[in-house]
Structure formats: structure tokens, C-alpha cells
Amino acid sequence: MNQRENVARWRPAPLLVASVAVHLGAAAALIARPRIWPWTVGALLANHLVLAAAGLWPRSQLLGTNWTRLPQRGGSVPDVAITIDDGPDPDITPQVLKLLERYGARASFFCIGELVLRYPDLAREIVRSGHGIENHSQRHRHNFSLLGPNAMNKEVSQAQESIFRVTGISPQFFRAPAGLRNPFLDPVLARLKLQLASWTRRGFDTVSADADAVFRRLANPLQAGDILLLHDGHAARTASGQAVILDVLPRLLDALTASGLKSVTLRSALP
Numbered sequence: 001m002n003q004r005e006n007v008a009r010w011r012p013a014p015l016l017v018a019s020v021a022v023h024l025g026a027a028a029a030l031i032a033r034p035r036i037w038p039w040t041v042g043a044l045l046a047n048h049l050v051l052a053a054a055g056l057w058p059r060s061q062l063l064g065t066n067w068t069r070l071p072q073r074g075g076s077v078p079d080v081a082i083t084i085d086d087g088p089d090p091d092i093t094p095q096v097l098k099l100l101e102r103y104g105a106r107a108s109f110f111c112i113g114e115l116v117l118r119y120p121d122l123a124r125e126i127v128r129s130g131h132g133i134e135n136h137s138q139r140h141r142h143n144f145s146l147l148g149p150n151a152m153n154k155e156v157s158q159a160q161e162s163i164f165r166v167t168g169i170s171p172q173f174f175r176a177p178a179g180l181r182n183p184f185l186d187p188v189l190a191r192l193k194l195q196l197a198s199w200t201r202r203g204f205d206t207v208s209a210d211a212d213a214v215f216r217r218l219a220n221p222l223q224a225g226d227i228l229l230l231h232d233g234h235a236a237r238t239a240s241g242q243a244v245i246l247d248v249l250p251r252l253l254d255a256l257t258a259s260g261l262k263s264v265t266l267r268s269a270l271p
Contacts, residue, residue, distance in 0.1 A: 056145070064189070078224055080227075082107040083109075085136055085232075085233065087231075089233045092245065094122070096246070097129050099250055103253040105253055107131050109126050110134045110135070111123060111136055116163050135156060135173065136174075144177045144178075149184040152188055157188075172266075174194040174197070181196075200225070203228075203229065209236045219251075222261060228252070
């Protein structure tokens with residue numbers, strides 16, 4: 001059975017199974033012994049705090065399968081995945097594509113559905129250049145992790161449709177806005193045959209204008225299997241006004257070359 005089949009068959013994570021058991025046990029306890037309601041309510045609150053914490057931890061595996069590193073193939077992973085979020089951006093993305101082409105590198109672009117519809121030629125250029133185009137929700141809502149199942153399904157499904165309509169490519173990976181989610185996301189991804197992907201390290205290049213600091217966060221140390229996160233959309237600017245990614249990316253690609261590593265798309269790492 002391959003990875004895509006595993007994703008399509010949703011199985012609740014152990015934490016979710018335990019959560020259901022806690023709720024059922026609390027209901028039974030309230031019926032059998034109403035006087036212990038403070039303890040019952042305390043158990044339910046603790047359970048919800050754990051669920052919230054799991055959703056606020058982007059690299060968590062507690063709510064379902066989540067790629068934080070590339071999977072091993074044949075006992076080793078000689079590659080790194082550079083992932084680029086929040087585009088496409090008409091000013092920055094073309095420059096990013098030129099840099100990647102200069103180094104013969106491939107990346108995965110987690111694109112916002114509305115921006116794909118706004119800049120269709122740019123989205124198609126990402127695909128033509130040999131990169132992966134993946135799902136980063138339709139509108140990149142900052143309250144994504146607070147959405148209910150219907151609203152969350154709409155955000156993910158619409159982005160999937162927008163990207164396919166423009167590029168003819170169905171994304172195979174999803175990344176939540178800011179990496180934040182809740183228990184409703186995993187069954188949505190399973191239905192759409194999407195694999196959740198977070199990262200090994202991120203540069204915080206939407207909030208930090210210090211390109212040196214961003215580079216250090218990503219590259220110290222570089223290891224095979226890393227999934228690295230940068231942004232072409234919402235990019236912070238250096239003192240000279242340049243998007244941080246345009247300063248960091250050449251240095252990162254040089255460091256990969258020096259380490260004997262290459263940047264590949266996430267989908268190329270699927271079994």
C-alpha cells in the first residue's frame with residue numbers, strides 16, 4: 001500500500017480516539033455520579049487543552065500524520081526540500097524562480113488559492129519550471145485553526161480546485177496557514193488525498209529583516225532530509241528594501257552544494 005492510499009483512508013490519531021473516550025466516560029460519570037461533576041469538567045478541560053496545544057504546535061504528529069522531514073528511501077535521504085509559502089507574488093516569485101533555475105534546484109511552492117487565480121501565468125510558470133505547487137488554503141485566513149469542519153473543508157477544497165483549474169495539477173500536500181490547525185483538518189485532508197507537511201526548520205523570514213539570522217536558522221546545521229521553510233509572499237524586507245528570501249536563497253543553495261545535498265520537491269519524495 002503506497003503513501004497516497006494511506007492518506008485517503010482516514011484513521012483518527014490515538015489522541016483523538018482517547019479524546020472521544022474521555023468524553024464518553026465523562027458523560028457516563030455524570031449520569032452515574034452527578035456529584036463528581038467538578039472532576040468530570042476538569043478532565044474535559046484538560047483534554048481540550050491538550051487538543052489545542054497539539055494544534056498550536058505546527059510540527060506535532062498528535063492530530064494526524066505530518067511530514068517534518070523527508071522520508072527515507074533505501075536507507076538514506078540524500079536530499080533536502082526547500083518549501084516556499086504564501087505566493088505567488090508577482091514581484092518576488094519570478095526572481096525566486098530564476099535563482100532556483102540558476103542552481104538547478106527544485107522547490108515546493110505552497111500557494112494561496114486566491115493568488116493563483118489572480119496570477120495564473122505565474123502559477124503555471126512554477127509548474128513549467130519543474131517545481132511542485134501545493135495547497136496553502138484558499139484565503140490564508142489567520143483564524144484557520146479556529147474554523148469548524150465545514151469552513152475548514154471549504155478553505156482547503158477551494159484552494160485545491162483553484163490550483164487545478166489554473167495549472168491542471170492537483171496538489172498532493174497541504175500546509176496550514178502559520179502551521180496552525182485543529183482536529184477537524186485531518187479528515188478533510190484524507191478525503192482530498194492530501195498529505196500534511198510542516199517543516200524541520202523555518203527562517204521566520206516574514207518577521208525578521210535580518211537575512212543573516214534567517215540563513216543561520218535554516219542552515220545550521222544542514223542535514224539530509226530537512227524540510228526548510230521560506231516565503232515569497234508576505235516576505236520581510238532587508239534594510240536595502242529587498243525581500244529577505246532573495247538574499248537568503250542563494251546562500252542556502254550554495255550551502256547545500258557545499259554539503260553535497262540537492263533541493264527536491266516534496267512530491268518527488270513520495271514512495
